[in-house]
Amino acid sequence: xxxxxxxxxxxxxxxxxxxxxxxxxxxxxxxxxxxxxxxxxxxxxxxxxxxxxxxxxxxxxxxxxxxxxxxxxxxxxxxxxxxxxxxxxxxxxxxxxxxxxxxxxxxxxxxxxxxxxxxxxxxxxxxxxxxxxxxxxxxxxxxxxxxxxxxxxxxxxxxxxxxxxxxxxxxxxxxxxxxxxxxxxxxxxxxxxxxxxxxxxxxxxxxxxxxxxxxxxxxxxxxxxxxxxxxxxxxxxxxxxxxxxxxxxxxx
Numbered sequence: 001x002x003x004x005x006x007x008x009x010x011x012x013x014x015x016x017x018x019x020x021x022x023x024x025x026x027x028x029x030x031x032x033x034x035x036x037x038x039x040x041x042x043x044x045x046x047x048x049x050x051x052x053x054x055x056x057x058x059x060x061x062x063x064x065x066x067x068x069x070x071x072x073x074x075x076x077x078x079x080x081x082x083x084x085x086x087x088x089x090x091x092x093x094x095x096x097x098x099x100x101x102x103x104x105x106x107x108x109x110x111x112x113x114x115x116x117x118x119x120x121x122x123x124x125x126x127x128x129x130x131x132x133x134x135x136x137x138x139x140x141x142x143x144x145x146x147x148x149x150x151x152x153x154x155x156x157x158x159x160x161x162x163x164x165x166x167x168x169x170x171x172x173x174x175x176x177x178x179x180x181x182x183x184x185x186x187x188x189x190x191x192x193x194x195x196x197x198x199x200x201x202x203x204x205x206x207x208x209x210x211x212x213x214x215x216x217x218x219x220x221x222x223x224x225x226x227x228x229x230x231x232x233x234x235x236x237x238x239x240x241x242x243x244x245x246x247x248x249x250x251x252x
Contacts, residue, residue: 028169028216029224030123039124040115043131044108047155050096051104062153067094067139069148070250083143083243084250091143091243095135097153107155110187114162121169122216129232130212133239134161134205140242141204148250152198157205160187164209165216172217208235 024032054061063074063081070084083090098104119127138157146152163184170177184206191199215231 026121026123027173028121028123028126029219029228030121030126033124036120037116039119039127039131040111043115044111047096047098047104047108047111051098051101054097054099062097062099065093065097065153066090067142067152069143069146069150069246071149082148084148084247088243091136091139092132094139094153095155095158098155099153103154107159110159111155111162114159114166118162118166118169122165126216126228130161130165130209130216131158133212133232133235134158134164134208136239137161137208137235138201138205140239140246141207142198142201144242144246145200146198152201154198154201156198157201160202160205161209161212163187164206165213166209168210168213169217208239211235 026032050065067090068074068082068087070080070082072080074081081087098107115127118130122130135155135158138160139152142152142157163180167177167180167184170180188199188202191197191202212231212235215235216228219227219231
């Protein structure tokens with residue numbers, strides 16, 4: 001027997017009671033975690049490690065992982081390459097790739113500022129899905145609307161996705177949005193102040209973040225899991241459709 005607050009309970013009763021205790025959920029349906037920075041830290045570590053590999057290996061690694069639509073040859077080689085040639089991994093790997101120290105520092109700072117709040121509100125799984133789909137949305141927009149031979153890299157699309165989702169969810173919770181709107185406006189203005197910034201990827205990530213954030217925030221109570229899965233699946237299929245359409249266009 002096991003000592004309880006009043007009397008004793010048998011071990012089988014304790015185990016049965018533990019199974020019936022429902023896990024606490026966040027306001028948007030995710031599992032509550034004691035540490036709401038785990039996924040954010042992992043993403044930062046991955047980005048920093050890849051940046052370290054870039055410093056060691058150099059251009060050959062960048063040329064194989066960056067976003068490239070379609071080129072008669074990959075820079076540094078004599079081989080054709082790009083997403084249109086079937087190198088689909090570039091749509092994902094480019095989001096973890098940085099070439100300049102300032103670039104990776106700015107993106108990782110933004111991830112550290114935004115990530116823990118979004119992770120706390122959504123839970124780890126939904127946060128990962130949001131981050132990866134925003135990265136994919138940014139890559140799909142860059143692939144679709146940039147010249148096919150231009151290269152792109154960086155986590156900015158995913159960062160803008162976090163900002164978009166945070167904006168919608170904060171609005172749902174009736175929080176003050178002024179600080180977040182100012183931050184978003186400053187980041188949207190960067191492409192007009194500095195050259196070589198892929199604003200199309202920024203907008204793609206932002207649109208995905210807004211759409212998926214709305215799906216997360218306004219899902220009906222009691223059916224949040226299903227609604228969130230459908231929202232994520234719809235966003236993923238839309239990104240795939242954009243990539244397929246652009247690939248068919250480039251390949252005639």
